[in-house]
Amino acid sequence: MSDRPNIALIGPGAIGTTIAAALHEVNRTPLLCGRTAHAHLILHHDEGKIVVPGPVLSNPSAVTHPMDLVFIAVKTTQVTDSAEWLAALCNENTVVCALQNGVEQKTLLAPYVRGATVLPSVVWFPAQREPDASVRLRAKPRLTLPDVPQAQRVADALSGTRCGVELADDFLSIAWRKLLQNAVAGLMVLANRRAGMFARRDITQLALAYLHECLTVARAQGAVLHDNVPQEIIAGFQRAPADLGTSILADRQANRPMEWDIRNGVIQRYGHSQGIPTPISDILVPLLAAGSDGPG
Numbered sequence: 078m079s080d081r082p083n084i085a086l087i088g089p090g091a092i093g094t095t096i097a098a099a100l101h102e103v104n105r106t107p108l109l110c111g112r113t114a115h116a117h118l119i120l121h122h123d124e125g126k127i128v129v130p131g132p133v134l135s136n137p138s139a140v141t142h143p144m145d146l147v148f149i150a151v152k153t154t155q156v157t158d159s160a161e162w163l164a165a166l167c168n169e170n171t172v173v174c175a176l177q178n179g180v181e182q183k184t185l186l187a188p189y190v191r192g193a194t195v196l197p198s199v200v201w202f203p204a205q206r207e208p209d210a211s212v213r214l215r216a217k218p219r220l221t222l223p224d225v226p227q228a229q230r231v232a233d234a235l236s237g238t239r240c241g242v243e244l245a246d247d248f249l250s251i252a253w254r255k256l257l258q259n260a261v262a263g264l265m266v267l268a269n270r271r272a273g274m275f276a277r278r279d280i281t282q283l284a285l286a287y288l289h290e291c292l293t294v295a296r297a298q299g300a301v302l303h304d305n306v307p308q309e310i311i312a313g314f315q316r317a318p319a320d321l322g323t324s325i326l327a328d329r330q331a332n333r334p335m336e337w338d339i340r341n342g343v344i345q346r347y348g349h350s351q352g353i354p355t356p357i358s359d360i361l362v363p364l365l366a367a368g369s370d371g372p373g
């Protein structure tokens with residue numbers, strides 16, 4: 078690998094545009110690989126905007142050689158459709174950094190990456206796509222990755238950029254803590270309401286019961302999370318602006334497929350496989366799945 082690694086980004090949406098812009102600002106512009114062709118990407122942030130020159134490629138046959146580092150920021154429901162990009166951009170020397178929610182990125186991506194190393198990450202910043210495909214960044218970009226040797230390639234690529242990178246010894250616990258937060262946000266889909274709904278006592282009780290179910294499953298997977306985590310997560314929603322949404326709610330309201338399986342189905346699947354009762358998941362998950370995928 079040369080001093081200037083070849084970097085590609087698959088999925089230049091809300092998260093992908095943010096990372097592409099952070100890299101572009103320090104002259105490490107990645108190859109942009111998307112579904113929809115665009116002449117450039119635009120990121121709006123608190124102090125202004127960054128224009129990332131394109132084009133956004135939309136045909137994987139345009140790729141001439143594998144990359145050192147590939148960021149993938151498609152929704153997890155879009156991974157299968159991204160298979161041709163991964164095949165063109167990866168070989169066994171590539172590091173693939175998944176900028177996706179959930180705790181299953183490695184399993185999900187491994188079949189498509191031709192022996193590359195897959196690194197999960199926790200994405201800590203909210204970003205939102207505008208109707209004109211530009212992206213609005215809502216907080217300082219920050220990622221956490223597992224502290225493994227290959228993660229240094231990601232840390233080096235993002236060093237000196239506006240996106241911070243932390244390498245964590247106990248990545249598993251951090252990823253599960255974030256998953257619990259995402260899982261309980263799924264209740265917003267069924268209520269069709271934003272964070273303000275957590276001010277209700279009945280919702281707080283339901284959310285806490287669900288989070289205790291999630292916590293039991295997380296601990297059975299090896300996550301070290303203390304007893305107060307459910308309460309802390311609910312308190313976080315209660316402190317948030319009442320109109321704070323979540324991407325799974327945005328997807329439902331736009332009638333797009335939802336990431337219900339990696340955010341909520343995972344609790345039920347892991348629970349069932351370990352004999353842990355998941356009575357709340359058993360109601361929540363089919364409703365989210367049907368809301369996402371139909372029929373009807």
Ligand SMILES: NC(=O)c1ccc[n+]([C@@H]2O[C@H](COP(=O)([O-])OP(=O)(O)OC[C@H]3O[C@@H](n4cnc5c(N)ncnc54)[C@H](OP(=O)(O)O)[C@@H]3O)[C@@H](O)[C@H]2O)c1
Pocket residue numbers: 087088089090091092093110111112113150151152153155158159160162176177178200201202203204205206324336
């Ligand atoms: N947004 C957030 O605030 C946030 C925060 C934390 C974590 N996350 C997680 O980050 C991941 C990405 O979310 P996002 O909000 O950035 O999604 P998004 O805005 O919908 O972006 C997805 C991008 O992938 C592209 N894409 C779809 N199918 C593709 C294909 N077959 N090949 C290449 N590109 C394809 C889309 O193209 P089109 O332009 O054609 O739609 C779009 O540019 C998700 O797992 C999400 O849960 C998001």
